[in-house]
Amino acid sequence: MKALQYHGRGDIRLNDVPEPEPGPGEVKVAIAAAGICGSDIHEYRGGPIAVPMTDAHPLTGEHAPVTLGHEFAGTVVAVGEGVTDVQVGQRVAASAVVRCGTCPSCAQGLPQLCATLGFHGLSGGGGAFAAFDTFPAYLAHALPDSVSDQVGAMLEPLATGVHAVGRAGIGPGSTALILGGGPIGLMTAVAAQAAGAEQVIVSEPAAGRAKAAERVGATTVLDPRSDDVVAAVRDLTGGRGVDAAFDAAAVATSFDTALGSVRPRGTLVNVAVWEQPTPLNPTALLFTEATITGALAYTDAEFERAVEIAATGAHDLASLVSREISLDDAVTEGFDRLATDPGDDIKVLVRPS
Structure with a gap:
């Protein structure tokens, strides 16, 4: 074969x-x-x-x-x-x-x-x-x-989103920013909603992917080429910042944007594969006490949760x-x-x- x-x-x-x-x-x-x-x-x-x-x-x-x-x-x-x-x-x-x-x-x-x-x-x-x-x-x-074969073939990235959301402690009433509207970013948005998030903000420059974010239920979609994402997030959250920001973009500005968008003691979750290192100024952590963590794949229970979400x-x-x-x-x-x-x-x- x-x-x-x-x-x-x-x-x-x-x-x-x-x-x-x-x-x-x-x-x-x-x-x-x-x-x-x-x-x-x-x-x-x-x-x-x-x-x-x-x-x-x-x-x-x-x-x-x-x-x-x-x-x-x-x-x-x-x-x-x-x-x-x-x-x-x-x-x-x-x-x-x-x-x-x-x-x-x-x-x-x-x-x-x-x-x-x-x-x-x-x-x-x-x-x-x-x-x-x-x-x-x-x-x-x-x-x-x-669950169709089409959707079944997307459960693996959905399970990754479920895991990322769990790493951030997203639950009912939470606020989230997802940077990047590719498959992982969109599945993280779906998982955040399924966990009960109240606001799910997606930042994505490509028009087709931005529309896809709206289709899967993002409450706000921003264009990083024309929107000041950090300022917009602050405005949408009453100046507080989001509970969690998810970097699913792995581009030069995404990590700093994520860190600048979280509330005090909020969480930044890296769910992207980076082909090159990105700079980080650790001093930025002093004034927010933010947590930076990663999210790799998923557990078996999280994959089953992805099946449940898709089945609804x-x-x-x-x-x-x-x-x-x-x-x-x-x-x-x-x-x-x-x-x-x-x-x-x-x-x-x-x-x-």
């Missing part, structure tokens, strides 16, 4: 690979839809970041070339020895967080902080940019009939799919285009079949 594989920065190829079969504890899924993630683009444009290039990953035993694709939905077509909680014919989405299960972080229920953390579709062991994929059964999450149908998640392309077009119409000029693209789905 054909699989889209990462060979190095700027080098992704559609290769012939053997069709996989599930080993003990694994499931085999026929891929219905797989999303191109911002992390994939960062690997393509500025990596390698998470892809093991020369030394085999300790959990997968593989290194580049590896098959990409970690946001997906499909149907289980086979299960390996010992798998009892996933059935053939079941529609599933999958967590990407490959973990050892025994280190202190795993023991605390924090698989995304595993000492030997890997990501399915980045660290080897399979990937969803192919007709079939195999992966550990513990990554599979059942999809209700109310309260947010128009399917409208975030801007294009669907074939596996044959994934390099030119997917990676190349998103890496150079994404325009108003939000989520591009690859349909391997």
Whole structure:
């Protein structure tokens, strides 16, 4: 079968690979839809970041070339020895967080902080940019009939948003600023609303993405090219600032804007992958006692929460799919285009079949 594989920065190829079969504890899924993630683009444009290039990953035993694709939905077509909680014919989405299960972080229920953390579709062991994929059964999450394959392929970034919102302590009545209206930023906005946030402000310059923020329920959308975002946030919050600001943009000004927008003892959550370091003046922390933290992936419970949010149908998640392309077009119409000029693209789905 054909699989889209990462060979190095700027080098992704559609290769012939053997069709996989599930080993003990694994499931085999026929891929219905797989999303191109911002992390994939960062690997393509500025990596390698998470892809093991020369030394085999300790959990997968593989290194580049590896098959990409970690946001997906499909149907289980086979299960390996010992798998009892996933059935053939079941529609599933999958967590990407490959973990050892025994280190202190795993023991605390924090698989995304595993000492030997890997990501399915980045660290080897399979990937969803192919007709079939195999992966550990513990990554599979059942999809209700109310969640389409399109939306199922976006549950992984939604789970990331759920985790980010949890890191900030967002709850009923909270205020939030999200910098960046790409998939992660928009999913963080959805998760903030689902947690009960009263104000969800999104800063995004691209017109199409700004409209998408409105569609998923942002209370205010700002254009950082013409709006003074910090001043606008202060005005919208009665001079106080937001409870939490989420940097999902990873651009030169976003981190400072986020820090300048939070209330005293507010929280800045970095949920973006940065290809280059960004300056930080620690003195800025003295006068607000703000907390700066990161949010990486999600727990299993947070992925299940993402399934629940999607199943309500309260947010128009399917409208975030801007294009669907074939596996044959994934390099030119997917990676190349998103890496150079994404325009108003939000989520591009690859349909391997």
